Amino acid sequence: MRPIVQLWLLPCRQMPVLGVLAHLLWLAALACVAWIVPHADGAAIGAGLLAMGSWFWHLGLATTLRSACQPETFLLPAFRRHLAVFGLVDAALWVVLPAALALVLGVPYALLGGALLLLAAAMGFAMGVERWVSLLFWPLLVLAGWMPGLAGAIVHDALRSPLTLPLLLLVAALLLRLALHPMLQLADRPPDTSPLEGLSLGRNATPDAAPRRSALGRRFEGWFDSIAQHAMEQALTRYRAAPSAARRRTLVRRLLLPHDNPVAIVLRMAIMAVFATLYVVVALHRQHFDATVVGAYAVLIALARFPQIGRGMQRMRPNLADLYLTLAPITRAQYQQTLADALLVLVPIGTLTALAYTALGIVLTHAAQPGLMLLVTLIVATGGGLVALAVHLIGPQNAVGRQLVNAAVLLGTTATYWAGVWLADALGYLFGGGLLALLVLGFGLGVWFAAQREYQRREPCFDVPLT
Incomplete structure (x- = not known):
């Protein structure tokens, strides 16, 4: 019993x-x-x-x-x-x-x-x-x-x-x-994947569990993995042909973020666009709602990637020791700066993703103010991405703390989006948008620079995370 x-x-x-x-x-x-x-x-x-x-x-x-x-x-x-x-x-x-x-x-x-x-x-x-x-x-x-x-x-x-x-x-x-x-069913454990990969197919949901994937999920994974391998080979070939600091950062990005190369980003957005189009056409066919909310949803979807930074970097600690030895930095701060610079690319990727989904929503819902939606989405997604990357990079290590921090970031970003919509609508695109950009981007850049200094100050950790 x-x-x-x-x-x-x-x-x-x-x-x-x-x-x-x-x-x-x-x-x-x-x-x-x-x-x-x-x-x-x-x-x-x-x-x-x-x-x-x-x-x-x-x-x-x-x-x-x-x-x-x-x-x-x-x-x-x-x-x-x-x-x-x-x-x-x-x-x-x-x-x-x-x-x-x-x-x-x-x-x-x-x-x-x-x-x-x-x-x-x-x-x-x-x-x-x-x-x-x-x-x-x-x-x-x-x-x-x-x-x-x-x-x-x-x-x-x-x-x-x-x-x-x-x-x-x-x-x-x-x-x-x-x-x-x-x-x-008894089966061999599949090969490990990067904890910072850009898929949401359950491969990194539970690290100790064997993932259960459907045939469609395995097909998507095969596409993205092939694209990631090709992008890594291209980056390595270019670096060997003409070594430079920029191409070195690209190599680190291809290693840490395998599914964030241009081809994979376009494919990921295309797949999401298909499902979003089906949902809007079928589920919302007979419903009327404020089309401005589409931009808020797009920003939240873009920010959903950043919580993976805290979890993924923690799980990658033992593997990052090999990266440290390969890069052979002069100081530990230089190594930390390399990682921060590599992860910073997620901010423009998130902004581009939010703009693409907002544009799709504008077309599907026939929004009355497309310029306002795109302007506010551009500013809020960029500022929110900087804040989200900063807090998840140096934030709490435990799961509860990360969830609380993520909830605070999402609530703050949502409130900022609607405040930006009101501000741009009341003061105009030039003055309202300029004031919104000054406040949001100023705050986001300030938080990011402070987090970057704190991350450089910390010593690299290669210990296996406690569970």
Whole structure:
């Protein structure tokens, strides 16, 4: 019984808030079913609470089990059997017990509700293992919001159809099969990648876990890795032909930031533009909103890259020792300056990314003030990028501190964007934009120069980070 308890405690220890919230929803759902009269109304409320809690719980459970299911872990005695028993106990708590209680109380559609609970649990578990599974349900949610009448008619007919119950069970079984197959499959660990790479495909989400990637994700990774290898070879060839300080910095950038060469940046923005276009055309087809908000979203997307600096540089400490010996700097400050100069390229890349997404949003939403949006985005993205790079370069080393710093930067940047929109609209592009640039860029440059001096003052650290 002890291994079952330890497996249950995994998500509770790593995500205590999620564990407490999910089990409180479980208790509240059972209380609604048992105490609210008529029981059908209580079951309707309880089913919603239980489905939400089950989805959250199994999403966190899958994330922790994905990290625990390593090739070495399967050498433990009866590990697969303990996983199977834990799965049965979990299904009994989240599906069988509520459905049995609803049957005893005579709640209509109790079996159908149990199947929906099983589907919610399987959906959360599958999304925790394979993130792309959420894309399978996104079109259904969009369709339900776009044509609520059709969605209501489908639900009404499904309640009366005898095929609904086996269909729900079949979908839940397929989702579980989709999640369990890669989790329980023994495979060699893939080669390590740079913690500062420019992809968001899950390769660096959990350093100790074997990443689970879909065929589409592996195809994207292959494209970017080939482009990065070609860019590195080109930079090395140019440096050998005519060594210079600029080409030396380019080599360091290609090493630290493999997916931030011009070709990879264009490809990354093109992929994001395709998904953004589909979302705007489909999801927002019948909605009206202030087009100026597109610039704020674009700036936030551009700043989402900078938290990776703190995590990545910390994970790269042992590897940076080789870079230090290769560069052979005269002083430690010179080495720190080389790293800071190499990472500074992320600021213009972030600004260019924000401008590109803002321009795309202007075209898709037919914005009434495109010049104002582009001007404010240019200024705020540049200043926000300087501040974000500075604070993540010398900021806290622990995860909680980095999250708090990142939240402060994002909130401050968002407030600055809307203040800039008001300022440029009230005083005009010349005076309002000039005053905004003076304040934002002055503050950003001041923070960056101060952080750069602090980073040069620090001694290089090559120790393995504590976990």
